[in-house]
Amino acid sequence: MIVDFHLNGEERTATVVGWESLLTVLRDNLALAGSKNACEQGECGSCSVILDGDNVCSCLIMIGDCEGSTITTVEGVGAGDLLDPVQQAILDEGGVQCGFCTPGFVVTAAHLFANDPQPDEATIREAFSGNICRCTGYGALLRAFAGLAEDES
Amino acid sequence: MHFVAARDLATALDARAEHPDAELLAGGTDLMVEVNLSHHRPTGVIGVRACDELMEWRDGRIGAAVTWARLEDGSARALAQLARTIGSPQIRAAGTMGGNVATASPAGDGLPWIAAMDGSVEVASRERGTRLIPWNEFFVGVKQTSLAGDEVITAVVTPDDAPHVQEFAKVGVRNAMVIATVSCVVAKGADGFRIALGAVAPTPIRATRAEEMLNAEASISDLVLEEVARLVSAEVRPITDHRSTESYRRHASGVLARRLVERCRAA
Amino acid sequence: MTAPTTERVAGVIGESTVRPDGVAKLSGNFAYGSDLWIDGMLWGATLRSPYAHARLEKLDITPAVTMSGVRAVLTQDDVPGRARFGQVEQDQPVLCDGVARYWGEPVAVVAADDEETARAAVAAIIVEWEPLEPVTDPDAARAAGEEYRAMVIRRGDESAAGSVVIEAEYETAIQDQAPLGPEAGLAVPDGEGGLDLHVTSQWVHIDHTQIVACLGLEPDAVRCHPVGIGGAFGAREDISVHIHVAMLALRTGRPVRIVYDRTESFAGHVKRHPARMRYRHEADDDGRLVKVIVDMVMDGGAYAHTSHAVLANAAFFTVGPYNCDNVAVDASVVRTNNPPAGAMRGFGAVQVCFAYESQMDRLAEALGLHPLEIRRRNALLPGDPMATSGQVVEGSLPTIGVIDLLESMPLPDDVIPDDPSLLPGGTGLTTPRGSVVRGVGYALGLKNLAFSEGFDDYSEVRLVLTSAGLEIHTAAIEVGQGLVTICLQIARSILGIENIAWVPADTSTIGSAGSTSASRQTQMTGGAVHEAAVKLRDHIAERFGDDAALEEITVDGPIEQWVRYRHPPTEEPDELGQGNPHAGFVVASHRAVVDVDPELGLVRIVRVDTVQDVGKALNPQAIVGQLEGGIAQGAGFAIMEELILEDGVILNPNFTDYLIPTILDAPDVESRLIEEPAHWGPFGAKGIGESPTISSTPAIVAAIRAATGRPLNRVPVRPQDIVGV
């Protein structure tokens, strides 16, 4: 089947069987490898994308259900090397180590701060409770997001 | 593969009748795991997450496609509490009440609430119309329900007199993204206390002996609370698996029930 | 498909320079192993044993090879060279040799035109097994003599006796590194019988040695290239996809890629050794250790991997950073049908730290001493002999420093939080404030730096100075820890050049940099960069004077400086474990504060404070990142991370049930660094990657004990252990 959707501001088309995950189609059909394939069970958040305004795991979205959807991936958050403020904050605080979880954190952060520019710490923690990071212990990430919230106030 | 994106119930029911092998897809949080693991290759799928009727939510009737993210903000207290413990924000944005009911996992977080409310599952088919299945007839075993092949789960329905005083708790060894070791809903209505538990039997269960004992007592002393805990621990039928042990689950069931009775009493 | 190259960022040592690969990682453009792609490549997939121990009765690949789109299906008969691989012992068949010895052991590999066909072909292979009784009890394996290595350490007088005796048995379960990036490799045939292999690895040269042997090729026919790594923690020190993907590429003549899914990843890399440790500590009335007797068995699983070295670490660090004149250790690592064990952050020092620190707490309690006081009285310091090997501690070891500084750090207010999400059970709302008990616990941990026991441990670096700036050529692997940043800072500090590029080298263009493990790369490759940069600087000064411009220096072309850097030599110990097996030591302290719901056995780790011996802080932000990340892994091991086995089969090979701490579980961390320069390495820096994982776990368990009074002799601590049901 053919699925059309709005991806990072562009109209895109994918020819698919239909049951594939959005993640698979992004990575294998559309060469957008920024969304990561760490667990494919919705248990790590590395494949987070914004789908019609919701932050979801793209591994759990069936591509056949994406007709007409609006999707933002990590590639659509900044503009290549020109970082979005959430990306810059993570970089400055040392919130990147191996970086495999990073795209998921970037997308979740973009979603959070778009909806709530000044989240408190409890809100931040809960918003990122679906994003596993194995390297940083989250301290640098929390400092990055708390700093962003402070900058907004 | 045949994909029907049903925007209304009639379309969904037609598709269900015409494609008996097609799978129903709501949030995808269960089905896609099976697909990703190569355990499953659907030949047809009926998507219902944007089905108008199924997205409706009003007092006493929760459309099957209502997401946990929406339910987190609802007025049914225990339902909101449990919704907040389901998976992660990403899962709650996609996962639905109807999906939880359809999967019928013993650890399904929404199920003890339905049991505590004495709720029913509303299902519909093109040929036979709508029927209401009481929760204890709908959930028949581990991941087994009485849904017929041509039916679609349309809603979870709770009676008008469902208790407003209701409390939820769930034990897991992680503070997010965790499958329940034991979950419990206690509600207090005109007929007294109701105690429902999840992850301690093949289906959600009510601790009826504990309820009877509790509701027969004029006042709830510490002794009565201890007896509630003891009876609940005895009444559940948990197993030992890689998530916990039978004995811990029995113990925790009693503790949770006792604590939630206290919380309801204080409410 | 290029390996990650590095943008240039400013910064010298001591500054918290941001990492040069950060922008690519944040924008989704960084290429990890699983992102590798060549048009026209084939997809590989692996058939695995469903049993931990079974005889392969029948293997018929006909249905797979005759499937449309399948290019090759290979079994053990197709291994072109040596049939077995392994870093130390070559005991693991490349593909099942007729008997599967662990769950998930690879049996056959497929290359097909697409992923779906490859998976379908794996499913189509006809395979019949005769299940055999698996050996899953390490004590039984030891009794049967199935030992990869047995060690005996005898020091001092076995008849010495103390007035206080503490005896207990401890157990640690299987922790998995669970790196988020899956195992992945892309093999590209070169058309001349050889190939280029791009593979997730911590040490491409040790991979290369094993790969060429099994492929039956000359060393220069295979080039192993580093790729982007999504975390490692030890999981990538051994072979996974390497030989399989290379065999498929050679056989088909096409590029082939294999990427493991999460379940395969759990099956496909080594674990932290589970251990059983029987301890007897004897101390005098002042709490000074008189004698320590230890008997331990570690489960190495089905194949040897690095079990020999892990056991040595466990045995030599049995007593921890403490003095004791009389020590007897009997330690074995055994062969079972459990998942193969190998390297994981801490490498043997983790398991014993849980045991010796629990023992120290019990001694303190018996003597009425504060936990930090008994540690202070026994502290191992420079000039002291190691309790086990007798090796005199050289260089810095601020054991007293990490105790005193930790003690001076303020404890949080003793107030149980209001926010239910910060209580045990979190948003599960299990626990009212009134049911919470707070506990505080302490632990110290000791670790060796770099490889030990006489291993010829080195790192090669080539610096190339061009008119554009400096290039650092090395095969050292950046796994996320920040090695690249540190090396650029070192070179910049010595040469005063801003423009420095990191050029990842393959195995054909430079010698080994050694493994990115054992807390060694900051000192080893950092040391190599340091030495090369100093030589280059001196050379330039001699020829061109101090103020020559880059254009002037490179007017006749680039200037190169190659070095092979070694740490001070170590020795194999004698048959009683005596000698000088180690190149140096690093020490750390942790203090954990936990809130516990004793009735439900639920724990929330409120905070973990730490003092880390760093030698010299080259990049404070990167160090804090290692400390916080290591503590999160230690916290996971303390209360949730465990692979559960049944008859050797992993029951939870997925992120649904192998639980890693989330942001709601990870403790707040306050870090303090002690800078007392090491006796070798760049600017006196020490490797600190492993320390935070070693003593954070026992500190947390000590805090839970303090809150509950339960013995808790096993990690992870489960709710039922706290409740006692």
Place this chain on the structure above:
Amino acid sequence: MTTVAGIVLAAGSSLRMGEPKQLLVYRGTTLLNVVIATAEASHLDHVVVVTGANAGAIEDSVLVDRAVLAHNADFEQPNMVSVAVGARAVDADAFVTLPCDTPGITTGVIDAMIDRWRLDAPWAAITDYRDGSGHPFLLSRVALDEAATVAGPKVLWRFLGDDDTGRVSRVTVDRAMPPDINTPADYEALLGDA
């Protein structure tokens, strides 16, 4: 320059093997695919794979890079019919026969035959091994047309092997004749050698 085509003979019904020998597992794929890959790796200008019996299953599993497929519906007929079918599928001046059951015919042997054609364009050629003669055979377009008129079994052998006109050139290969795989015992031996 003249062109040479290889014709992989894969139409047979494998009576003595009892199962399609084209599909026997060999070197991680099928016997036929190994032979095709060898042919494709040689200097042949074209490679044609002629299928017949079990064509459906064989064509599902066949791996071709530059080879083309041709079908011989008359596969019960002698091999010569398949050669003719293959020859019709390509435009070439000479044809090299490659039975799918003789995986031991190497790229080097094929290239030696091609070299002979390039050297003196014989009417036909046959390979002389240490211990006998056999495939690959080479037929010029003229020889092929002539052979197509001969009836009966074993046409190639009778036509080339027994030729006494001196028109058949001999290409000497200093090695043992590669065995053809006709029976389960042959197959076992092949796997044993591998």
